[in-house]
Amino acid sequence: MAARRGPRRPAVTAYIIRRVVGAVFLLFAVTAITFAIFFLVPRLAGETSTQLAAQYVGRDPSPEALAAVEKNLGFDLPLYQQYWQFVQGIFAGRTFQYGPDPSYCQAPCFGYSFKTHLPVWPEIAERIPVTLSLAAGAAVIWVVVGVAIGVLSALKRGSLFDRLSMGVALAGVSLPIFFTALISLALFSYKWPIFENLRYVPLTEDPVLWAKNLVLPWVTLAFLYSALYARLTRAGMLETMGEDYIRTARAKGLTERRVVVRHGLRAALTPLVTIFGLDLGLLLGGAVLTETAFSLPGVGQYAVQAITDNDLPKIMAVTTLGGFFIVVANLIVDVLYVALDPRVRYS
Amino acid sequence: MTAPVQVTGSAAEAQPEAMLSGMGTRIQGRSLRQIAWMRFKRDKVAVASGIVVVCLTLVAAFARVIQSVFGLDPNAFHQDLVDPVLLKPKGAFGGISWEHPLGVEPQLGRDVLARIIEGSWVSLAVAFGATVLSVVIGTVLGVIAGYYGGWIDSVISRLMDVFLAFPLLLFAIALSASLQGGAFGLHGLTPHIGVLIFVIGFFSWPYIGRIVRGQTLSLREREFIDAARSLGARGPYILFKELLPNLVAPIIVYSTLLIPTNILFEAGLSFLGVGVQPPQASWGGMLNQAITFYQVDPMFMIVPGAAIFITVLAFNMLGDGLRDALDPRSH
Numbered sequence: 001m002a003a004r005r006g007p008r009r010p011a012v013t014a015y016i017i018r019r020v021v022g023a024v025f026l027l028f029a030v031t032a033i034t035f036a037i038f039f040l041v042p043r044l045a046g047e048t049s050t051q052l053a054a055q056y057v058g059r060d061p062s063p064e065a066l067a068a069v070e071k072n073l074g075f076d077l078p079l080y081q082q083y084w085q086f087v088q089g090i091f092a093g094r095t096f097q098y099g100p101d102p103s104y105c106q107a108p109c110f111g112y113s114f115k116t117h118l119p120v121w122p123e124i125a126e127r128i129p130v131t132l133s134l135a136a137g138a139a140v141i142w143v144v145v146g147v148a149i150g151v152l153s154a155l156k157r158g159s160l161f162d163r164l165s166m167g168v169a170l171a172g173v174s175l176p177i178f179f180t181a182l183i184s185l186a187l188f189s190y191k192w193p194i195f196e197n198l199r200y201v202p203l204t205e206d207p208v209l210w211a212k213n214l215v216l217p218w219v220t221l222a223f224l225y226s227a228l229y230a231r232l233t234r235a236g237m238l239e240t241m242g243e244d245y246i247r248t249a250r251a252k253g254l255t256e257r258r259v260v261v262r263h264g265l266r267a268a269l270t271p272l273v274t275i276f277g278l279d280l281g282l283l284l285g286g287a288v289l290t291e292t293a294f295s296l297p298g299v300g301q302y303a304v305q306a307i308t309d310n311d312l313p314k315i316m317a318v319t320t321l322g323g324f325f326i327v328v329a330n331l332i333v334d335v336l337y338v339a340l341d342p343r344v345r346y347s
Numbered sequence: 348m349t350a351p352v353q354v355t356g357s358a359a360e361a362q363p364e365a366m367l368s369g370m371g372t373r374i375q376g377r378s379l380r381q382i383a384w385m386r387f388k389r390d391k392v393a394v395a396s397g398i399v400v401v402c403l404t405l406v407a408a409f410a411r412v413i414q415s416v417f418g419l420d421p422n423a424f425h426q427d428l429v430d431p432v433l434l435k436p437k438g439a440f441g442g443i444s445w446e447h448p449l450g451v452e453p454q455l456g457r458d459v460l461a462r463i464i465e466g467s468w469v470s471l472a473v474a475f476g477a478t479v480l481s482v483v484i485g486t487v488l489g490v491i492a493g494y495y496g497g498w499i500d501s502v503i504s505r506l507m508d509v510f511l512a513f514p515l516l517l518f519a520i521a522l523s524a525s526l527q528g529g530a531f532g533l534h535g536l537t538p539h540i541g542v543l544i545f546v547i548g549f550f551s552w553p554y555i556g557r558i559v560r561g562q563t564l565s566l567r568e569r570e571f572i573d574a575a576r577s578l579g580a581r582g583p584y585i586l587f588k589e590l591l592p593n594l595v596a597p598i599i600v601y602s603t604l605l606i607p608t609n610i611l612f613e614a615g616l617s618f619l620g621v622g623v624q625p626p627q628a629s630w631g632g633m634l635n636q637a638i639t640f641y642q643v644d645p646m647f648m649i650v651p652g653a654a655i656f657i658t659v660l661a662f663n664m665l666g667d668g669l670r671d672a673l674d675p676r677s678h
Contacts, residue, residue, distance in 0.1 A: 029509045038521065170667075174660040176611050178618045178634060179652035186641045186648065278511075285514040289615050293638070303517050304619055307524045315521050322514025330512070 012338055023331040028087075030323035035083045038315060086111075086316070110317035115309050120317045124299060130200050131298035133210065134217055134290065135283040141222035142229055143276065149226070150233025151265060154241065165230065172227025181220045181293035188216060200296055217294045221287065225279065232275065236268035243267075270341050274333050281329030285322025383596075386672040393668020399661040403467065410468035419461035421628050429456040435643040449650050453640040459647065462628035463654050469617075469629045470658065473543045474609040480548030482602050485555035490586055490594070492556070493563025504560070507553035516615070519546045524621045539623055547612050555601050559594060566593055596673040603666035607659040614655050630655050 075082070088094060089109035095102050096112060105111065110120040149169070153162040188194050195216050201209045240246065241264050249263045250256075288300035295301070299318060306314030377385075387393055406413065414421065428451050429436055436451045443450045449459040492503035523546050566572065567590070575589050616622035617631025625632060630651045637648035 026508060026512050030512050033509070034513075034518070170663060171656075171660065174607065174656055174663050176614050176618075176631075176634070176652070176655050176659075178615065178631075179648075179655065182634065182637060182641055182648050182652070186645055190642050282514065282516075285517060288516055288520065289618065292619060300517075304520065307521050307621065310524070319514055319517050319521060322517045323512055326512050326514060 015338065016335055019331055019334045023327045027324060027327050030327070031087070031320050032083060034316065034319045034323070035086060036079065038312060038319075039079060039082065090320075110320070111313035113314055114311045120313050123314075124302060124317055124321065127297060127299050127302050129202065130296055131284060131287060131291070131300060133200075133203065133214060134221065134287055134296060134298060135280060137211075137214055137218040138221035138225065139276075139280055139283075141218055142225035145222065146226040146229025147233050147269070147272070149230040151237055151260075151268075153230065153234045154237030155260065157238065162234075166234070169227040169230045172223055173231065175224070176289075177220065177224050178289045178293045180223060181217070181290060184216050184220050185294070198294060200298075217290055217296060220294075221283075221290050229272065229276075232272060233268065236271060237264060240264050240267045266340075270337070273336060273340060277329040277333035277336075278326065281326040282322075284325040284329075285318075383672045387668060390668045390671060392664055393672070396661045396664035396668065399657070400665050403658055403661065404471060406464060407467040407471040410464050413464055414461055419458055419464065421457060421461040421465040422626055423457065425451055425456035425458070427456070429454060433643055435640065436647075443646075450646055452636070453644045453647055459633075459650055462633060463630070463650060465628040466630040466633065466651065467654070467658070469540065469623050469627065470610050470613055470655075472540055473547065473613040474606045476540070476544035477548035477551070477609045477612075478602055478605045480544060481552040481605065482555055482598060484549070485552035486559050486591075486594070486598060488552070489556040489559025490563050490590055493560040494567050494582070494586055494590060496564075500560075503556075507556050510550060510553045513550060515550050516612075518550065519612070519616060520619055520621050522546050523616060543613060543616065543622060547609055551605070551609075555598070555605070558597060558601060562594055562597055563590055566590055600666060600670040600673055603662060603669055607662035607666070610655065610659050610662070 077085075085094065089105065089107070089111065091107055093107035094105050094109045094111075096105055105119055106121075108121050110124075112119055113123075149165050153165050156162050185198075189196060189198060195212065198213050198216065201213055203210045241260075246259060246263055249259045254263075285299065287298065288303060290296070291298040291300040292304055299321065302314070303318040303322075305311075306318060413419070425447075428438075428447070435453050436456065438444065438450075447458050447460065449463065451458055452462070488503050488506075492500045523542055572585060572589055575585050580589070613622060614629070614631035614634070617629040618635045620632075620635060622631055623629045633651035634648065634655075637644075637651070641648045
């Protein structure tokens with residue numbers, strides 16, 4: 001507490017810088033391990049660099065063509081050099097030479113698809129808005145609904161509302177999301193065709209249709225997370241409302257509303273921020289199951305396609321992106337914590 | 348696990364009310380385990396879900412036996428029971444009949460009940476296996492990090508950060524897909540279940556690792572650890588004989604709540620087509636098939652979905668009940 005006035009600012013700056021550096025290192029570790037695993041696993045399963053090259057060239061390649069591709073794509077290099085080229089590609093772009101002419105792949109470059117021979121990044125960049133629309137819309141719903149239900153349940157502990165909503169919440173966290181997705185499709189798209197012909201329409205093209213076609217995915221995704229957040233909020237609220245400082249606040253003569261919101265809720269929600277950051281980061285990397293069930297052309301669906309095709313550059317790109325979102329979300333949460341929780345120590 | 352709350356015989360004799368109220372009913376000494384068990388027995392929801400969990404586990408464990416006793420074959424085609432044009436089962440509700448109590452699959456006409464039973468085995472085997480793996484790794488590393496502190500703690504904690512930064516689901520899909528043909532010289536179904544256990548378990552240990560580390564950090568400052576140390580106990584003895592027994596309660600609770608998560612995880616992977624491979628039945632795989640048929644045969648979607656739901660719900664309720672029983676401070 002003493003550190004609040006004078007030395008706080010430099011301490012905060014140092015803390016944030018330390019966090020950013022840590023996040024960068026974390027990202028390097030994640031990509032390096034991902035790279036090692038996906039390039040090592042095929043080798044462990046007995047694939048040679050020539051076979052990797054063969055995936056690029058297609059059917060019945062001549063040995064010369066294979067050798068050329070193997071060399072040009074760097075499959076014959078040691079693993080760490082290949083990793084270095086991969087990282088270089090992301091930051092500075094990279095020149096490939098797997099046809100007769102060299103082609104420059106602009107930064108951020110994740111290489112070319114094994115199957116289509118198109119650069120990977122533009123394809124992913126095109127899909128990020130879809131995943132972003134899905135995750136952001138659902139997040140708004142689940143935070144509002146989940147926290148509201150959790151707080152009300154905690155304040156009216158043991159009431160009918162509490163028992164009912166906690167029962168629904170327990171069921172909600174026990175339902176697989178692809179099952180709720182299928183049920184909502186069967187009911188609201190097929191049986192009662194309220195949301196028909198679901199396909200993704202960009203926000204810029206037609207905002208109304210964009211929202212209408214995303215209602216089912218939003219609600220489905222938000223149902224699961226609302227249930228989770230309601231349970232977490234209720235537990236957190238019950239714990240903080242039993243603390244001494246709540247009694248102090250009441251004894252000071254504050255209104256109940258102020259006690260609940262400013263003293264109870266604020267402390268109860270701080271840990272929830274961490275969880276929210278992680279969840280959102282995970283979702284941005286691809287809401288895989290939801291996108292698959294609703295056939296939304298987002299990053300998650302792209303990932304599944306890449307994996308089914310065994311298209312290594314795409315797989316690498318998607319996992320790297322997923323790791324990136326998680327690390328960035330964590331970083332934002334860490335920084336936000338400084339503002340939210342005065343007890344954070346900057347060490 | 349014993350000392351603090353134990354009411355001993357002599358303490359009971361010292362209480363006058365006890366002597367007055369119950370002639371002959373002496374207050375008995377109870378260990379924490381007995382107290383927890385008593386609390387658990389009083390919680391009807393928890394007991395009921397515990398019974399469901401035991402039944403489900405038995406069904407899963409003896410899946411093959413049950414199938415042969417009742418003559419259920421998960422892989423036999425009954426195409427005579429399927430409408431050749433619409434591909435949906437003949438008869439109401441997915442073709443329910445005496446021979447096929449839960450109906451038959453669309454298109455191929457395989458018995459749904461037999462496939463659900465078969466799937467329960469896959470589901471629980473993967474969930475239990477992955478849970479054991481992550482709990483063992485998480486507990487060992489968590490206790491070591493929390494007890495020794497210093498650079499050991501830093502290394503293990505950073506390792507946890509790295510593992511937590513992996514996009515777990517994406518990674519699991521990619522890994523189980525690339526290991527599908529069998530790696531490390533393994534082939535067939537059982538190795539594939541092994542791969543799933545590895546992928547799910549190996550990347551989720553940091554969650555329990557963090558919990559155990561935190562608990563260890565607060566436990567190691569307690570007097571009984573000092574006492575053990577002053578009696579000359581060494582690290583491993585303190586870790587496994589003094590610390591670990593005190594961590595049993597949170598570990599049990601967390602494991603029970605991790606199993607349903609892992610069931611959902613396995614179902615998700617199978618739903619995406621990278622879990623166990625057809626013709627092997629799995630709940631997630633059945634739901635994947637159901638995408639094509641939900642309009643003509645909704646029963647085929649509801650049955651595996653309900654199987655997952657009931658199983659996961661039972662484990663979640665059991666976990667909640669165990670937490671309430673083992674940790675009276677929680678709500």
